[in-house]
Amino acid sequence: MSQPEPQVLIQQDAAVRTLTLNRPKALNSFTTSMHAELLAALNAAADDASVRCVVITGAGRGFCAGQDLSDPAIAPKMVDGQMLPPAEQPDIGDLIEACYRPLALRVQTMPVPVIAAVNGVAAGAGANFALGCDLTVAARSASFIQAFSKIALVPDCGGTWWLPRLVGRQRAMGLAMLGDKLGAEQAAAWGLIWQCVDDAELGATVAALAARLAAMPARALVETRRAFDAAAGMGYDEALVNEGRLQSELGHAGDYAEGVTAFFAKRVPTFTDR
Ligand code: T3D
Numbered sequence: 001m002s003q004p005e006p007q008v009l010i011q012q013d014a015a016v017r018t019l020t021l022n023r024p025k026a027l028n029s030f031t032t033s034m035h036a037e038l039l040a041a042l043n044a045a046a047d048d049a050s051v052r053c054v055v056i057t058g059a060g061r062g063f064c065a066g067q068d069l070s071d072p073a074i075a076p077k078m079v080d081g082q083m084l085p086p087a088e089q090p091d092i093g094d095l096i097e098a099c100y101r102p103l104a105l106r107v108q109t110m111p112v113p114v115i116a117a118v119n120g121v122a123a124g125a126g127a128n129f130a131l132g133c134d135l136t137v138a139a140r141s142a143s144f145i146q147a148f149s150k151i152a153l154v155p156d157c158g159g160t161w162w163l164p165r166l167v168g169r170q171r172a173m174g175l176a177m178l179g180d181k182l183g184a185e186q187a188a189a190w191g192l193i194w195q196c197v198d199d200a201e202l203g204a205t206v207a208a209l210a211a212r213l214a215a216m217p218a219r220a221l222v223e224t225r226r227a228f229d230a231a232a233g234m235g236y237d238e239a240l241v242n243e244g245r246l247q248s249e250l251g252h253a254g255d256y257a258e259g260v261t262a263f264f265a266k267r268v269p270t271f272t273d274r
Contacts, residue, residue: 007034008041015052015214017045024060029068030125035099042106049274052214054110055206056133057117066124066147096156100125104158107132111274113213113221117206123147125157131166132158134225136193138184139202144192149179166192217255217271
């Protein structure tokens with residue numbers, strides 16, 4: 001009997017692990033099994049010391065179209081064209097708690113940098129999943145759509161947190177309320193993503209960026225992510241205190257000694273902390 005096609009493809013090139021969402025016929029929309037495979041793949045990358053950068057991309061013409069809306073577990077329950085009472089409807093909050101929250105937190109706690117290589121449309125939770133990665137690089141033909149309002153939901157997968165922080169409240173409101181397609185070029189101009197590149201250059205650009213990050217001090221990069229996110233909820237002095245605490249910790253780590261030694265030896269440092 002043939003095995004079912006994996007919904008997440010895993011490939012490693014040197015220290016860079018690439019995870020490819022693999023449901024191209026449905027624009028790589030999330031099913032519970034794709035969630036499980038993706039979380040397992042991220043956990044495996046986090047636990048593998050040979051991995052120093054993770055890239056997430058999509059197979060085919062899309063990056064990810066958010067939740068698979070054909071999933072009977074989340075479809076509104078109807079009988080003879082009438083909606084059943086709320087008590088008999090599926091609880092989408094359970095899906096968020098079981099799948100999207102663990103996924104968003106896993107990305108946010110990865111011990112190495114995570115790049116989203118957005119090869120095509122990123123809609124709903126697919127868009128916000130990409131925005132929650134450390135760096136988001138998109139092909140010029142790609143787009144970002146806060147599709148939630150069109151099905152009478154709110155942005156999820158971290159969207160309420162990321163959108164106003166990345167582009168400001170007005171643009172976040174416009175994107176979320178109208179649900180219009182935002183092209184990659186405009187997304188980069190607004191600061192929603194790191195970079196927009198020609199479609200033909202996406203693979204090479206992301207490979208070069210990932211290789212560069214993989215050679216950098218992973219622990220310091222990850223503490224930078226945590227410090228930025230923590231500072232969002234801090235006063236100025238508290239953020240300064242936190243910076244001191246982190247420098248104290250990192251200053252005792254091997255990568256700092258290596259960085260300084262390599263600087264004076266005029267050689268390229270070899271960072272190993274994670
Ligand atoms: O229960 C919950 O909803 C919980 C909440 C979860 C968070 C969310 O993510 S909510 C938002 C869910 N996503 C969407 O609402 C996006 C739906 N998709 C679209 O609006 C469009 O597909 C796109 C704008 C993304 C792309 O449009 P286009 O014209 O390039 O492609 P298409 O023809 O619409 O889609 C291609 C195929 O993918 C098509 O299948 P077919 O007709 O060829 O057999 C389409 O049905 C399928 N597809 C696209 N998105 C989804 C999907 N199938 C299932 N679920 C999808 N989200």
